[in-house]
Amino acid sequence: MIRAALAVAVALWATAAVPQTQDQPERASISLDQARVLARQALHAGDFELARQIAMGLVQADETDAYAYGILAAAHSRMNNPKLARAAVRLSYRHGDSPGAKFGAARTAASIAYQQERPTLSQAWLRIAAAHADTDKQKNLLASDYRNVRAANPLSFNLTVSVAPSDNVNNGTDNVLEVINGTYTQGLFGGATRALSGVVGVVDARLRYRLARDKTSQTNATARIYTRQIDLSASAKAAAPFVSNSDFASTFAEAGLEHQFAAGKEGNSVTLSGAVGASWSGGSRSYDFGKLSVRRGIRLSPADRLSFSGTAEKRFSTRSSLRDVDVFTLGTHYSHRRDNGDRVNLGLTVQDVSGAFTNADYRTASVRASYAFGKQVGPVKITTGVTFGYTDYDTYVLVSPVAGGREDQSLYGDVSFFFADYDFAGFAPTVQVRTGRRSSNVNRFEIGETTISLGIQSKF
Known part of the structure; x- marks a missing residue:
């Protein structure tokens, strides 16, 4: 049911991007914010291909959309495409327009690297995330993440x-x-x-x-x-x-x-x-x-x-x-x-x-x-x-x-x-x-x- 609902929403999203003529009936459309919500829901529902498709539509609408690149990174990672996941998360970090956005992108990059059994790269991304942490909660999360990754990493320096x-x-x-x-x-x-x-x-x-x-x-x-x-x-x-x-x-x-x-x-x-x-x-x-x-x-x-x-x-x-x-x-x-x-x-x-x-x-x-x-x-x-x-x-x-x-x-x-x-x-x-x-x-x-x-x- 969730996938069907999301598929309908994607169809509406896709038709919204098609120019209309006076002879064509008015088509339903959704906003960019609604599309972002749908992409996140697809990701959480485990439909990574659907999340990827929506995120690609967001990127076509705005090639500097850091949130869309974050969805792409997570989707590609779950679809076992590490090269595209790393590229997407780098773009998500690059286009982040606030400390919070860059913190989230760097932490996502660290998580992807860890899932791909690259703990040293994960530690490097956590260090980058620490440069954008401005609350005690964020700092405590990073400290916990770093300890876990360090314990799993066979290499310590x-x-x-x-x-x-x-x-x-x-x-x-x-x-x-x-x-x-x-x-x-x-x-x-x-x-x-x-x-x-x-x-x-x-x-x-x-x-x-x-x-x-x-x-x-x-x-x-x-x-x-x-x-x-x-x-x-x-x-x-x-x-x-x-x-x-x-x-x-x-x-x-x-x-x-x-x-x-x-x-x-x-x-x-x-x-x-x-x-x-x-x-x-x-x-x-x-x-x-x-x-x-x-x-x-x-x-x-x-x-x-x-x-x-x-x-x-x-x-x-x-x-x-x-x-x-x-x-x-x-x-x-x-x-x-x-x-x-x-x-x-x-x-x-x-x-x-x-x-x-x-x-x-x-x-x-x-x-x-x-x-x-x-x-x-x-x-x-x-x-x-x-x-x-x-x-x-x-x-x-x-x-x-x-x-x-x-x-x-x-x-x-x-x-x-x-x-x-x-x-x-x-x-x-x-x-x-x-x-x-x-x-x-x-x-x-x-x-x-x-x-x-x-x-x-x-x-x-």
Whole structure:
């Protein structure tokens, strides 16, 4: 009955487009708005060919009709014609004459891409839709859609970009005279050993591709590239004229495999991973590496999680085998979510580095505590943190061995601001202020640093 009624309406619509003469009887007609209603009803009734025919008539009447192109896109998608569906939805988005129309077209495009098992394209369209979302309801819909598509997508990509003005881009000392164990050695610090100001740019890209998944386990291929580039200030170049930006730049890249499986009670898991890669510093390749890791995650309660991790890494120096090192790292992390939505995090990491080269044999430990406020303060979400570090070298050699070796202690504090209300396409700006000092019995390694990092972060 529905199809018959719609067919009659289409016939009326078609005859309305035929010019009438004085000798012809007056024919019934329907308006463009009525035709749009009929097209939508045909689509909802499952008569996709009929919806397509009405939409084509609308397009003939107005080739910039975004609504008609949206109907065409949905109809072609249900009729298994993905090429025409993608073309129609692009036209629907292009001709949308309001944020609401463009939001709807982009979300429809995301739905079509998802139905065609193209989740990455679907995520891209959801990002475009986010650029036109202007109500909380629309934003919440997108966040939910994005989470669902991301969970279904075997490919995930995470990108962190930051630009940070800093008063110490090279980890240089604030001291002028060299002092070791409280004794002046008559040495002087200058040039690249002194703290130099400038801008630090960081790009950290992580890629994960799901190879297999079942109810209790998942296997992924992983890749990461991290680069830290420096732009020295004019004053730094004047103070150290024989150094360049690349002298303080660093990059590393790795590729690996990761297997995660459930272990024990619900929410508990074990992750095994391995990776190989290379590191560059000062403009040249410094070492290659391979590493194996294990991580145990434990769900203590709905609000509490605890994890333990261990990593064994072998670094192969490109300069000399004497500089090869073995790195063993152990860590534990505790997270608690409070009733008001705030989150407390505590972490401990210890590391042992051993090698034939004297100054490449040491142990480190660091403790970090952070507090993330669940509620926004105005347009801002705030996270604060403090990190304490300790490094010990049993033996350390400069011109001659340092009596008692070398000991460093550091204390840094940071506060991060996430401006969630100032987003574009689901990305919002971040600002982090980090400051602290490192002390040492070898004052060449005593440094102070304050950095302001500007970056972007995804809201979903």
